[in-house]
Amino acid sequence: MTALRSPRQLRNRAAAFPGRRGTPGCSRRGGLGRPPRGDWRTPIGRVLSLARPVWTVGLVVLAFSGCACERPREPWMSKEVPLVRVKIGDDAPAVSVAVAGPWRLVGADGDIATGKTLDWTRVQAAGGGIAFGAVATADGPVELHPAGDAAIYVSTPGRKRCGYRGFLRLLPTKKAEVRLVNVLPMEAYLAGVLARELLGSWHLEAFKAQAVAARTYALGRRDSRTRYDFDLYDTPMSQVYGGLDAETAKTWQAVRDTWGIVATYELAGRPVLLPAYYHSTCGGDTVPAGTVFGGATPPPLAGGTRCTYCRQSPRYRWKNEVVLSKADITEAMHGSSTTALRTLGPVVRVEVAERTGENGRAARIRVVDAQGQSVLVRASDWRILVGASKVPSTWFWIEDRGDAIALLHGCGFGHGVGLCQYGAQFLATHGQTAEQILRYYYPGVVLERAY
Ligand SMILES: [Zn+2]
Secondary structure, three states: OOOOOOOHHHHHHHHOOOOOOOOOOOOOOOOOOOHHHHOOHHHHHHHHHHHHHHHHHHHHHHOOOOOOOOOOOOOOOOOOOOOEEEEEEEOOOOEEEEEEEEEEEEEEEEEEEEOOOEEEEEEEEOOOOEEOOEEEEEEEEEEEEEEEOOEHHHHOOOOOOOEEEEEEEEEEEEOEEEEEEEEEEEHHHOOOOOHOOOOOOOOHHHHHHHHHHHHHHHHHHHHHHHOOOOOEEEEOOOOOOEEEEHHOHHHHHHHHHHHOEEEEEEEOOOOEOOOEEEEEEEEEEEOOHHHHHHOOOOOOOOOEEEEOHHHOOOOOOOOOOOOEEEHHHHHHHHOOOHHHHHHHOOOEEEEEEEEEOOOOEEEEEEEEEEEOOOEEEHHHHHHHHHHHOOOOOOOOEEOOOOOOOEEEOOOOOOOOOOHHHHHHHHHHHHOOHHHHHHHOOOOOEEEEOOO
């Protein structure tokens, strides 16, 4: 077992982290401030520069018509950098935390404990509250706030130790486990996302396009999950987030160069946030959002964008066929929330019932059991049920092999909606800007500042 590092070691490590100095720091209030004005002289910044005279004209017109009101603000706009709540890892019976600087443990009634540094401290759920080392708290969550820019370090079962900006909310669950939620400003969150979603060596313009997509996605999740105790997972369930360890000079530059910019489209005369889906490798063209996720498809996610730019991806064409036993498929179907799938008998046949286009991705899969019961399931749901890590995409052909099926001639990696990351990298290395990349994969999209 590796010895836990002391706060001094942690402090040295934080100080040595490249990019920590001079990068916008976190504050408990969440304000990251504004980037230098020069940072706006970017391709995306120019979009906004072009838009400014239009706003000015609009304000002049309003002034002449007797109304001095400000530009209407949409629900997703804010004056400050918004906070996001990211669930760290799985809920666990116990976790350990440390702080490389002054800290406060805060409950509903104020400070519970304070200190100059926090050595590794075990945290457990206890009696509806949290046992924080020797300190037992009353019912409900508590928050661990470092002072200033000090980092919080977290050790959870099965994961390497990670450092985080912002503060940490410790919540007791109904199963008497601890849930960790890292609360931090959006832009700092993004700096910990980009290098987990793209390869570190990729082009800055690809990073900037990814930053806009990730920011837009995260802001949409924040707005739709106000009833829950967190907005985002730190896994591919949402976006992969690695905290301080995942930040690099390039991620911060991409964040600064696109500060606050989101992708929107017009719905009923108002700009709304685009559900800015993205994926690793489309494999040839993108797919309509409704086919994968159900519901209405926003025009920028209508799919059909030709993309052979992701040829560099190792998953552009699957090199190895995927073989799944019918027994495993039966078990996987029983994990569904759909009754018809849960009650299926032993699966004897699996076939593609519908494709998007003539030779496109599977849109619907038909699963048939030994009693002849047949269930149609959305291909993307089927993929998740059998395991997205086993089945790279829904673009494949099925061969029956008796007790198993083989997925052959597979194309792409991921759901295929919206921005293709490998395609974005290719376009960036061939002179396209982040703005051009975003407009290619989200046709008709409008880039605006949310804050
Ligand atoms: Zn592609």
